[in-house]
Amino acid sequence: MPQDTGSTARTEQRPRRARAGRRTLGFLATDTAAWVGGFVGAAWTRYEFEVQPGLLSRAAAIGALAALLHVAVAAVRRLHSGRHPLGSLQEVQGVAGTAVTTAGIILIGLLPSTDRPVPASTPLVGGALALLLMLAARFTYRHRRDLAMRPDVRSATPVLLFGLGDAGQGLLRAMLSDPRGRYLPVGALDDDPDKRDLRIGGVRVLGGRHDVAAAVRRTGATTVIFSVANADAALIRQIREATLQTGAAFKVLPPVRDLVDHRITVTAVRDVQISDLLGRRQVVADLPLNTNSLTGRRILVTGAGGSIGSELCRQVMKADPGELMMLDRDESALHSLQMSLAGRALLDGPELILADLRDDERIRRIIQERRPDIIFHAAALKHLTLLQRHPGEAVKTNVWGTLSVLDACRDVAKFVNISTDKAADPISVLGYSKRITERLTAHAASRFPGTFLSVRFGNVLSSRGSVVTAFQRQIEAGRPLTVTHPEVTRYLMTVQEAVQLVLQAAEIGRDGEALVLDMGEPVRIADLARQMAEQAASSVPIVYTGLRPGEKLHEDLLGSGETDTRPLHPLISHVSVPALDPMEVSGLDPYDDAEKVIAQLALLCVQPAGRVIDGAPGVPAPR
Numbered sequence: 012m013p014q015d016t017g018s019t020a021r022t023e024q025r026p027r028r029a030r031a032g033r034r035t036l037g038f039l040a041t042d043t044a045a046w047v048g049g050f051v052g053a054a055w056t057r058y059e060f061e062v063q064p065g066l067l068s069r070a071a072a073i074g075a076l077a078a079l080l081h082v083a084v085a086a087v088r089r090l091h092s093g094r095h096p097l098g099s100l101q102e103v104q105g106v107a108g109t110a111v112t113t114a115g116i117i118l119i120g121l122l123p124s125t126d127r128p129v130p131a132s133t134p135l136v137g138g139a140l141a142l143l144l145m146l147a148a149r150f151t152y153r154h155r156r157d158l159a160m161r162p163d164v165r166s167a168t169p170v171l172l173f174g175l176g177d178a179g180q181g182l183l184r185a186m187l188s189d190p191r192g193r194y195l196p197v198g199a200l201d202d203d204p205d206k207r208d209l210r211i212g213g214v215r216v217l218g219g220r221h222d223v224a225a226a227v228r229r230t231g232a233t234t235v236i237f238s239v240a241n242a243d244a245a246l247i248r249q250i251r252e253a254t255l256q257t258g259a260a261f262k263v264l265p266p267v268r269d270l271v272d273h274r275i276t277v278t279a280v281r282d283v284q285i286s287d288l289l290g291r292r293q294v295v296a297d298l299p300l301n302t303n304s305l306t307g308r309r310i311l312v313t314g315a316g317g318s319i320g321s322e323l324c325r326q327v328m329k330a331d332p333g334e335l336m337m338l339d340r341d342e343s344a345l346h347s348l349q350m351s352l353a354g355r356a357l358l359d360g361p362e363l364i365l366a367d368l369r370d371d372e373r374i375r376r377i378i379q380e381r382r383p384d385i386i387f388h389a390a391a392l393k394h395l396t397l398l399q400r401h402p403g404e405a406v407k408t409n410v411w412g413t414l415s416v417l418d419a420c421r422d423v424a425k426f427v428n429i430s431t432d433k434a435a436d437p438i439s440v441l442g443y444s445k446r447i448t449e450r451l452t453a454h455a456a457s458r459f460p461g462t463f464l465s466v467r468f469g470n471v472l473s474s475r476g477s478v479v480t481a482f483q484r485q486i487e488a489g490r491p492l493t494v495t496h497p498e499v500t501r502y503l504m505t506v507q508e509a510v511q512l513v514l515q516a517a518e519i520g521r522d523g524e525a526l527v528l529d530m531g532e533p534v535r536i537a538d539l540a541r542q543m544a545e546q547a548a549s550s551v552p553i554v555y556t557g558l559r560p561g562e563k564l565h566e567d568l569l570g571s572g573e574t575d576t577r578p579l580h581p582l583i584s585h586v587s588v589p590a591l592d593p594m595e596v597s598g599l600d601p602y603d604d605a606e607k608v609i610a611q612l613a614l615l616c617v618q619p620a621g622r623v624i625d626g627a628p629g630v631p632a633p634r
Contacts (some may be wrong), residue, residue: 114138316344368412405600439561469502
């Protein structure tokens with residue numbers, strides 16, 4: 012027979028009610044004893060401990076009366092303001108207010124009488140003593156309960172926290188209130204001299220950044236958790252290095268903005284990531300975003316299975332769109348995307364669209380039938396070296412595929428084309444093709460009523476095929492890390508930052524322009540490789556292979572002739588893009604000699620309104 016859930020809940024509630032009842036009776040007895048003892052002590056000390064006939068019995072009786080009155084006053088106050096957690100500051104205030112009121116009523120009752128049973132000072136002194144005893148009882152109970160809530164010292168890992176700001180203190184309290192927690196804080200470090208020797212929950216601040224080794228030895232901590240909000244990478248690296256030298260493990264608390272609902276929990280503690288160690292600031296927190304314009308709208312994301320596309324889908328879902336359509340040619344990527352969004356992957360919903368940008372008629376029918384209001388165009392071929400060897404593929408997917416989407420977008424309210432910093436003064440096939448898509452998007456902006464714009468950003472950390480992913484696989488395989496040049500630099504950003512910029516563009520972008528994020532200082536790839544090699548379990552050498560065709564030593568965010576104007580946000584530049592008539596790309600021949608195709612692509616990037624190279628055989632773009 013199935014068990015009745017209602018009876019089960021009632022059965023589970025009985026022990027809790029019994030414990031609560033015993034606790035209430037215990038405090039009633041304690042408060043009564045406090046009042047009686049307080050009044051007896053007050054009357055006794057009034058006569059310098061000389062026992063007057065009947066004085067102590069009268070004081071005890073008045074104390075008992077005060078205890079009954081205390082209960083009545085507390086009941087009235089609870090009716091009006093409710094009760095407070097046991098041992099909290101609010102309860103202390105409530106007990107103090109009730110005690111003062113009770114003592115005042117007893118005093119008022121005694122003053123008119125000429126033949127007082129106890130001295131008039133007894134309610135005042137006795138009330139103070141009773142309050143002291145009642146608070147002491149509550150403090151003792153709270154202290155014992157807090158100790159019981161701490162992680163088990165026999166099974167929990169002793170940890171040292173670095174940073175006791177708001178985030179660190181929040182993490183500390185979360186650890187101390189989890190009896191089954193895996194971490195037991197045994198000490199803390201903070202560079203703020205005002206926090207030196209500070210104790211929070213019995214955990215003491217033992218020094219600053221230069222005292223890591225001494226604090227680990229003193230406390231026996233086996234792990235150091237870095238809990239400084241918005242710390243610079245240099246400090247993280249310094250504390251990590253000092254920690255590893257002691258033999259302790261090193262973990263970090265992510266920035267509060269990255270936590271679910273911005274709540275600090277013990278489960279948020281994680282291993283250090285390469286993005287934590289890079290010398291670049293995170294700008295996501297500086298990009299206030301209002302996604303109300305996405306709510307209730309029909310939204311299409313092309314390339315939805317990729318790194319940027321999948322994160323776009325996750326962020327758009329939070330905005331409660333009317334419909335989210337996810338298009339990709341990779342069925343496995345769509346399967347993974349649906350699993351991450353819905354926790355299942357039956358592949359049977361209309362939200363998943365299996366289609367290829369190269370199928371012009373299919374793309375046109377999808378947009379006409381599904382009628383999206385907003386399109387985020389993330390689909391593209393992106394591997395620079397491969398496209399340099401096969402430029403015709405960039406023509407068919409990046410150029411003609413984007414044109415197929417644009418041609419079907421006559422009734423779309425917003426179109427956001429995702430570009431790259433390699434489109435600024437391009438020298439590679441990837442850069443050429445993405446620059447052409449920026450220009451084609453600008454042309455659509457001049458023809459269609461909606462808003463058509465591009466977004467340009469740098470390399471995305473940990474995306475598929477990124478330098479970080481490549482380094483990780485080389486380390487796992489026990490191979491050297493390959494870097495093209497000791498001085499090569501790249502602008503790096505997290506996938507969250509990239510998606511924030513895309514969504515920001517949908518909010519503030521204007522027709523025909525490209526939005527460029529201020530990504531701070533570029534990162535030396537050799538430094539990135541060294542940081543990842545230091546995290547490896549064994550020694551990993553770094554090998555320099557030389558720049559490949561189409562690669563720059565240093566990337567540019569803005570091309571020559573582009574002006575850095577930031578009219579709407581101090582971190583986002585708005586760049587005007589010259590339009591390119593689609594007829595100019597219709598003569599491209601993706602099957603021609605690779606060098607000729609590259610030359611044609613390069614020419615289309617620099618000509619405001621030119622033709623492809625004279626005499627080049629033309630293949631009309633699919634329509």
